[in-house]
Amino acid sequence: MKILVKSGRVIDPANNIDEKLDILIVDGIIAELSPNIDAGDAEVVNAAGLLVTPGLVDMHVHLRDPGFEYKEDIVTGTRAAAAGGVTSVACMPNTDPVNDSLAVTKYIIGKAREQGSINVFPIGSITKGMKGEILSEMGELKEGGCVGFSDDGLPVKNGEMMRRALEYAGTFDVPIISHAEDLSLVAGGVMNEGPVATELGLKGIPWVAEEATTARDIMLAELTGSHLHVAHVSTKGSVELVRLAKKRGVRVTCEATPHHFMLTDEAVRGYNTNAKMNPPLRSRENVDAVRAGLADGTIDAIATDHAPHHPDEKNVEFAIAMNGIIGLETLLPLTLKLVGEKVLTLSQAIALITCQPAKILDIDRGTLSVGAVADITLINPNKEWIVDAAKLQSKSRNTPWDGEQLKGCVMKTLLAGKEVYSRS
Ligand code: DOR
Numbered sequence: 363m364k365i366l367v368k369s370g371r372v373i374d375p376a377n378n379i380d381e382k383l384d385i386l387i388v389d390g391i392i393a394e395l396s397p398n399i400d401a402g403d404a405e406v407v408n409a410a411g412l413l414v415t416p417g418l419v420d421m422h423v424h425l426r427d428p429g430f431e432y433k434e435d436i437v438t439g440t441r442a443a444a445a446g447g448v449t450s451v452a453c454m455p456n457t458d459p460v461n462d463s464l465a466v467t468k469y470i471i472g473k474a475r476e477q478g479s480i481n482v483f484p485i486g487s488i489t490k491g492m493k494g495e496i497l498s499e500m501g502e503l504k505e506g507g508c509v510g511f512s513d514d515g516l517p518v519k520n521g522e523m524m525r526r527a528l529e530y531a532g533t534f535d536v537p538i539i540s541h542a543e544d545l546s547l548v549a550g551g552v553m554n555e556g557p558v559a560t561e562l563g564l565k566g567i568p569w570v571a572e573e574a575t576t577a578r579d580i581m582l583a584e585l586t587g588s589h590l591h592v593a594h595v596s597t598k599g600s601v602e603l604v605r606l607a608k609k610r611g612v613r614v615t616c617e618a619t620p621h622h623f624m625l626t627d628e629a630v631r632g633y634n635t636n637a638k639m640n641p642p643l644r645s646r647e648n649v650d651a652v653r654a655g656l657a658d659g660t661i662d663a664i665a666t667d668h669a670p671h672h673p674d675e676k677n678v679e680f681a682i683a684m685n686g687i688i689g690l691e692t693l694l695p696l697t698l699k700l701v702g703e704k705v706l707t708l709s710q711a712i713a714l715i716t717c718q719p720a721k722i723l724d725i726d727r728g729t730l731s732v733g734a735v736a737d738i739t740l741i742n743p744n745k746e747w748i749v750d751a752a753k754l755q756s757k758s759r760n761t762p763w764d765g766e767q768l769k770g771c772v773m774k775t776l777l778a779g780k781e782v783y784s785r786s
């Protein structure tokens with residue numbers, strides 16, 4: 363089985379490649395990259411005028427399966443990923459039941475393998491049932507295929523518990539992913555604290571609710587020497603905490619979401635529940651700090667926090683609406699926007715959604731090295747398209763970009779050389 367991806371502009375940041383090359387795939391593996399490969403008996407995929415990148419890696423998604431299949435399931439979530447050019451996702455454990463057992467981990471991996479469109483790497487919970495009381499059996503879960511541990515959606519309230527989690531995970535060399543939030547400081551807030559919240563009459567969430575826990579967890583990473591990954595950093599202070607910790611040599615990595623580098627809390631006006639998420643959209647100053655963190659390498663990955671919810675959970679009063687937005691199908695154009703706005707180089711942007719998240723989770727994806735699995739995304743960087751929430755592959759419709767024109771379009775997604783998405 364041979365496939366030749368012909369004449370594309372190949373961008374593989376892990377190998378410092380940005381040039382016009384052909385890629386020969388044999389039996390799902392990248393066999394050769396060179397300027398002019400003879401097609402022979404290979405099936406030819408014409409990539410002229412397109413970018414050819416490693417399949418995108420999104421290290422923070424909620425597939426909602428098992429338990430909340432009315433929002434999304436492994437079939438629709440992985441289809442949405444393929445349509446977004448994403449060939450690998452790490453899925454968060456806040457399902458029902460929580461992914462704190464081998465049974466759930468195996469269910470996710472099995473269903474993804476049999477019915478999914480792309481690679482799914484489960485994240486196990488830090489504590490059983492995400493209750494913050496008893497550590498999960500991380501060793502067993504890692505053996506079963508979990509690539510990290512998180513109670514995402516909730517913070518680990520107890521500092522001692524977080525310390526033990528880092529120590530324990532450290533022995534298996536897997537990251538602890540912190541959803542950094544001090545709920546006592548959130549104190550019932552529903553959007554960013556500031557003038558917009560005041561005008562709308564909504565209770566605000568202060569920056570310190572995020573930064574206090576980020577600071578604690580960084581110090582615990584320093585104490586234990588274990589790998590801490592901070593999810594969805596959204597404030598200037600969080601970026602600075604990570605920056606300083608990296609300078610001190612702490613094993614900390616972090617991610618930012620497209621919504622936190624594209625939108626401010628102004629988007630909440632009109633009580634727009636598709637601008638409600640956790641952490642909340644912040645002020646311009648914070649958005650600029652997240653962008654600066656992406657540009658200078660403080661932030662290691664862009665991840666969507668794809669959080670599907672049913673319309674009935676969003677078409678309600680702002681204060682009681684669920685947190686989160688879908689993101690898999692808009693990840694690429696929103697990331698490319700940072701290139702258009704000269705925040706990132708193209709190579710930096712692609713690294714943030716391929717090799718860098720893959721490295722954090724230690725998964726062998728995100729590059730086009732010879733011998734690697736041929737997960738490949740073909741992109742038309744200039745094609746403009748209008749987001750139509752009703753037509754997305756995700757089961758849910760909760761995107762703030764409905765009706766917006768975005769630039770940069772996934773034309774084809776290959777998983778181990780096999781086409782899993784194609785756009786005409
Ligand atoms: O907006 C969010 N949605 N933030 C989280 O931390 C959890 C997520 C969800 O599960 O819906």
Ligand code: ZN
Pocket residue numbers: 514515516541593594640641
């Ligand atoms: Zn979270």
